[in-house]
Amino acid sequence: MIRRALALLFALLAPPATASEGIVAGMSQNRVSITANFDGSEILIYGAVKRDAPAPDTPLEVIITVEGPDSPVTIRKKARVAGIWVNTEAVAVDAAPSFYAVATTGPLRSILSETEDLRHRISLPRVIRAVGAATEAGDTANFIEAMQRIRLTEGRYRVLQGAVEFTEQTLFRADIVLPANLTEGEYRVRIFLTREGRVVDAQTRVIGVRKEGLERLLFNLSREAPWAYGLLSLALAAFAGWAASAGFRLLRA
Amino acid sequence: MQLYLPIAEVSVNAFLLLGLGGMVGFLSGMFGVGGGFLITPLLFFIGVPPAVAVATGANQVVASSVSGVLAQLRRKAVDFRMGTVLLVGGMAGSGVGIWVFQWMTRLGQVDLFVQLSYVLFLGLIGSMMLQESLRAWFRAQKGGPVRRSHVHTWVHGLPLKMKFRASGLYISVLPPLAVGALVGFLAAIMGVGGGFVMVPAMIYLLGMPTKVVVGTSLFQIIFVTAFTTFMHAVTSQTVDILLALLLILGGVIGAQIGTSVGVRLKAEQLRILLALLVLAVSVKIALDLLLRPSELYSVMPGVLP
Numbered sequence: 001m002i003r004r005a006l007a008l009l010f011a012l013l014a015p016p017a018t019a020s021e022g023i024v025a026g027m028s029q030n031r032v033s034i035t036a037n038f039d040g041s042e043i044l045i046y047g048a049v050k051r052d053a054p055a056p057d058t059p060l061e062v063i064i065t066v067e068g069p070d071s072p073v074t075i076r077k078k079a080r081v082a083g084i085w086v087n088t089e090a091v092a093v094d095a096a097p098s099f100y101a102v103a104t105t106g107p108l109r110s111i112l113s114e115t116e117d118l119r120h121r122i123s124l125p126r127v128i129r130a131v132g133a134a135t136e137a138g139d140t141a142n143f144i145e146a147m148q149r150i151r152l153t154e155g156r157y158r159v160l161q162g163a164v165e166f167t168e169q170t171l172f173r174a175d176i177v178l179p180a181n182l183t184e185g186e187y188r189v190r191i192f193l194t195r196e197g198r199v200v201d202a203q204t205r206v207i208g209v210r211k212e213g214l215e216r217l218l219f220n221l222s223r224e225a226p227w228a229y230g231l232l233s234l235a236l237a238a239f240a241g242w243a244a245s246a247g248f249r250l251l252r253a
Numbered sequence: 254m255q256l257y258l259p260i261a262e263v264s265v266n267a268f269l270l271l272g273l274g275g276m277v278g279f280l281s282g283m284f285g286v287g288g289g290f291l292i293t294p295l296l297f298f299i300g301v302p303p304a305v306a307v308a309t310g311a312n313q314v315v316a317s318s319v320s321g322v323l324a325q326l327r328r329k330a331v332d333f334r335m336g337t338v339l340l341v342g343g344m345a346g347s348g349v350g351i352w353v354f355q356w357m358t359r360l361g362q363v364d365l366f367v368q369l370s371y372v373l374f375l376g377l378i379g380s381m382m383l384q385e386s387l388r389a390w391f392r393a394q395k396g397g398p399v400r401r402s403h404v405h406t407w408v409h410g411l412p413l414k415m416k417f418r419a420s421g422l423y424i425s426v427l428p429p430l431a432v433g434a435l436v437g438f439l440a441a442i443m444g445v446g447g448g449f450v451m452v453p454a455m456i457y458l459l460g461m462p463t464k465v466v467v468g469t470s471l472f473q474i475i476f477v478t479a480f481t482t483f484m485h486a487v488t489s490q491t492v493d494i495l496l497a498l499l500l501i502l503g504g505v506i507g508a509q510i511g512t513s514v515g516v517r518l519k520a521e522q523l524r525i526l527l528a529l530l531v532l533a534v535s536v537k538i539a540l541d542l543l544l545r546p547s548e549l550y551s552v553m554p555g556v557l558p
Contacts, residue, residue, distance in 0.1 A: 078550075083543065214259075218260070222260055222486070230484075234482060234483060237313070238315065240501045245319075246323075
């Protein structure tokens with residue numbers, strides 16, 4: 001405890017010599033409520049670069065990532081067995097982000113070096129490869145790649161190169177659209193400043209995504225009191241059926 | 254208007270769901286089947302996870318069956334005794350079906366299993382019905398003799414006989430039990446009430462008069478699908494009440510329009526149309542199984558056992 005407090009104190013007193021440029025950032029919102037009419041949400045992430053000294057000549061770049069809560073995932077592959085297409089092989093991934101977006105000021109490959117990508121796990125292949133995979137199949141790599149491809153087309157994973165506006169090497173902003181099919185949990189927002197492929201500064205923020213109102217109520221009920229929930233669904237169906245029959249008779253009479 | 258479904262965790266257009274429910278309700282009001290065999294694949298198609306589609310489809314069938322039975326009850330066209338026997342079989346079948354469903358989910362073959370059952374049963378029932386109804390139609394055109402209502406088969410030689418007054422039958426309880434069990438099994442696995450299996454089986458296998466078949470079938474379907482819905486809600490928590498509500502609302506309105514259209518058509522014409530519809534669904538699913546899918550891989554949340 002004391003050691004940690006001391007470390008914190010030192011960190012505060014002595015700003016690292018290398019980080020002459022720092023991030024001052026804000027977000028349009030730090031929580032997203034999934035209500036019944038939830039139709040996706042747009043989050044504005046903005047900020048400025050704080051400098052102690054004049055900026056070097058080489059350009060500064062900004063990378064912003066938004067990462068949804070991890071969940072275990074099973075990837076299956078179909079193959080033809082006896083004339084029909086059946087799931088045969090499977091790869092289980094312990095934890096893959098349910099949502100991942102990378103927005104940058106330029107092409108990722110040129111503004112971020114391999115080693116920094118490995119360390120901070122920024123690009124899509126790094127994020128997914130970082131998670132462990134237990135396998136029943138030979139070629140895990142193909143399965144991971146397939147998941148990446150599928151989730152990119154679903155819009156769950158997004159690569160938005162050039163989507164960060166960066167004015168005068170100082171002010172940056174990016175709009176990140178969260179899709180309508182969101183999973184609940186904490187969404188981690190990371191902002192990186194890079195120069196010549198090296199990460200100069202990084203910051204992490206959190207957006208809380210939660211079901212609210214009716215959605216919350218129904219979801220909780222289905223999990224905490226499944227018996228009551230089941231009976232409620234049946235009561236609803238029975239009532240609707242009765243009401244239809246009664247209403248129809250009234251209409252005819 | 255987009256609506257976020259709390260259990261399915263997808264956002265769908267509310268009017269699309271109302272429309273889907275209405276379309277299926279229309280067909281169900283016209284033909285006297287629950288309509289689950291249509292709603293479940295349609296829900297898959299708009300992106301609702303299969304497990305949620307199956308469980309919620311069953312919930313929707315409860316509503317349409319309650320509505321249908323109340324209408325039949327006014328015509329005194331429900332054989333409660335036969336319904337109860339079918340129900341006992343149905344409960345057993347449903348219990349086994351839910352168990353098989355969970356087992357297949359663990360194996361990752363649940364989609365295949367559901368699809369194969371669809372192709373098999375829809376194809377079988379559809380072609381049998383088409384053949385029968387076409388023959389009936391041609392006979393009606395020629396104005397030939399009416400088919401005998403009661404045929405003695407091996408079914409009548411079985412033990413444990415029981416009197417079913419409303420149906421005018423004195424037969425063994427074993428065939429109704431077996432039919433009930435089969436339908437209950439299908440209801441649990443495919444999220445269907447089984448009306449399209451039950452109705453022909455009651456007419457052709459049990460020899461029940463057509464007048465009481467629809468009401469009795471619906472009567473027992475209520476309980477089988479209610480049980481299925483409840484079991485899914487408790488064991489796998491996949492019933493989406495909001496999704497069900499929209500489907501039911503649409504279905505109720507559609508069913509009323511369907512019924513009024515249905516009374517204007519001849520019985521054989523109705524059966525031909527239903528048979529064609531059933532066959533079309535089955536061919537569509539069969540093609541999905543036989544043709545090479547555009548994406549070989551699939552991603553499902555959850556872990557391997």
